[in-house]
Amino acid sequence: MNTEPLQRWLAQRRPTTHRFPYDCVVDAYQHHGKQFVPKTWTTLLHSARERLPQVSGPHGHLAAFLDTTLDKTDNKYDYRSYLALPLLPIPDPDSSTERADRLLAHRDRFHLLLLSDLIDFELRAVDNIEAPLPQLRPDPPVVRKRLRHAVRATAPALRRLSFDMRAAADSVTLARRLTAMTSIDRTKADQLMVRTTMLPVFTVHDEYLFIRVLQAFELTFGLLAVDLAAVIAAVAEDRLPAAGIRLTSAATLLHETTPLWPLLATMQPEAFHTFRAYTDGASAVQSRAYKLVESLCHTPDPQRLRSVAYQSVPDVYARIGRGQTSLDDALDTIRAADHRALAEIPVLADGIRQFATAVHRWRRTHYSLAVRMLGTHQPGTGATLGTPYLLYGRDQPVFRNSHDQTDFLGCSGV
Template identity: 75%
Template sequence: MNPEPLHRWLAHRRPTTHRFPYDSVVDAYLYYGKHFIPETWTTPLRSARERLPEVSGPRAYLADFLAVALDKVDGKYDYRTYLALPLLPIPDAESNAGPADQLLARRDHLHTLLLTDLISFELRALDSTGAPLPQMRPDAMVVRKRVRHAVRAAAPALRRLSFDIPAAGDPMALARRLTALTAIDRTAGDRLMLRTTMLPVERVHDEYLFIRVLQAFESTLALLAVDLTAAITAVDEERLPAAGTRLSFAASLLRETAPLWSLLATMQPEAFHAFRVYTDGASAIQSRAYKLVESLCRTPDPQRLHSAAYLSVPDVYARVSNGQRSLDEALDAIRADHRALAQTPILADGMRQFAAAVRQWRRTHYRLAVRMLGTERPGTGATPGTPYLLHGRDQKVFRNSDAHDPEER
């Protein structure tokens, strides 16, 4: 791999962001793996970052890309940079206030982009030995199962986007037709985002699957945080049925992610162990979106708040410490004995549905982690792993949920 395109860009008197050789850089990362990318690439990439103030054109995206690409060199590698989350158009509770249907459409668009890109990658690897990440490729039967689950995971979002899913009896034929059709609607921005958000640490085939599925989960969790924030506002404004409706919707969206777990379960354990040794420092315990969802349901107990779970996400830790309002607290302000729930069946039902969906999500996560790691091994990045997940698996979602949900008693 020759970094000449990058050197040519640097040689311009006034380089522009739109001419930055993203494709060449990403190809190099796919060829070597981020953990093994040589200095012949990282040195000019650092030079590119130093020249950013003089580069013409919008610089924010390029700056974020360089930060993601150089995270290991900079000693700033973590879960966010591993998944390239700063480069994904993920909904955010602070800056994405707006109609729920518009936010859902944005999430659905991203969700389908990630999954159809994964399907395309699997099909390309099946068809060509020259596809990237050549190590430990699965056999055709595994790929067939994988793309079937990926199509199932994408289907609800595709339907909401008014996308006609082609009819086909053979899952592989359906996957090929679906990826060909969805590729037509991709914008230049979509294509750039998909390219720049895949910088695996190794050359192991299954890491592509791992990254795309985790990115899809993060997108959904982020939208759940938006929904919970909206539900809290509705409770504060005494629009309790509206809060219940928003929670029911959030529960439905979380249940839709079930095929993602089935998809992730097709990952070969030996492949996972081959690349995870290079992910030290990046762990899902650092998921900001998940901790935001959890803390918006109820304020974490002091022991959990001051544990690695929240210390790993400093901004959420600060929000909670500074008095972030949870749904539990919003309900306390209305009626301390929570009879508001009994008097507003829609809200009570929404809370029940959401709590049940979160519990199922946690339990499935734990089962898959046990399959990949066993019951004692540390998690990705030398974190507590399955014992940590077991501890959190059955924690109450809402503090007083036992008052209205028999499963939580």
């Protein structure tokens, strides 16, 4: 891997962000793996980061990219930097203020970008084209199965974005059709986002799949957190039918992620155990989006708050400490004013049941996959507690069980 493009950029008296040689840096990281990228590269990237104050153009993406590439040398490697989450447009309750339909359209678009990039990567393996991450490539039948699940995982977003996917005789043909169709309106910003968010720790083929699926989950959980915040606001304003409709939409979105699990299950255990040896420090227990969803459903008890799950997401912990209102809290207020109020709003009751059911199914499926990959007594990714904990944290009730006949939230843990 040639460092000359990066050296030339650094040698400029006034370098610009839009001319930064992202491609050569990404190529080097995918060739060596972040764990083994030569010091020559990290030294030059440190120099690039030091020069940022003198660089022309918007610094946001480049600064986040440099921090992500240098996370191991900075001793700041974690789940967010492993998945390059600062470079992804993760929805957030504090900043995502657009209408629900617009937010869903944005999520769908980036969901397609991530999965179509994964599909394109797998097609290169089918075609025996030289590609990064060459170790432990899966056999052709596994790749075809993987492509079938990946295409299926894009279907709801494709429909909402009005893409017309014609049927095909086999999964490979359908996958080629999908990548061609979704590449038509891809912008330079899209291409940059997709390119810079794939910085694996090693050179095992299946890590590409692992990263893209977890990124897709993070996009969805970010939007679910926004949805829950909107539901809580609607309940506080006594717009209970609107709250029920939004919660039902959130349940549908989470249910639509179901095909991502059989897609992830095509990952070869040997491949997983090979690259996870270099992921110490990064665990999905550190997922901010998931903890936001959990805490917006139900305020965690003190023991849960003291767990590694919440200590790993200090800003979410701080939100709870400042008195963040959960959906349980908002509904308790309604119930206290009129214990019959919730029973008289069937659409809200139905939304609550659907969302709780969707979360429980998601957790159960995730747990079964964790057992398949790790066994029942193995530590989890990043030296966390493994299968006694879910990848995204210990299984908790979605909502509090108050044993109140008017309480539609009562759901015990799995």
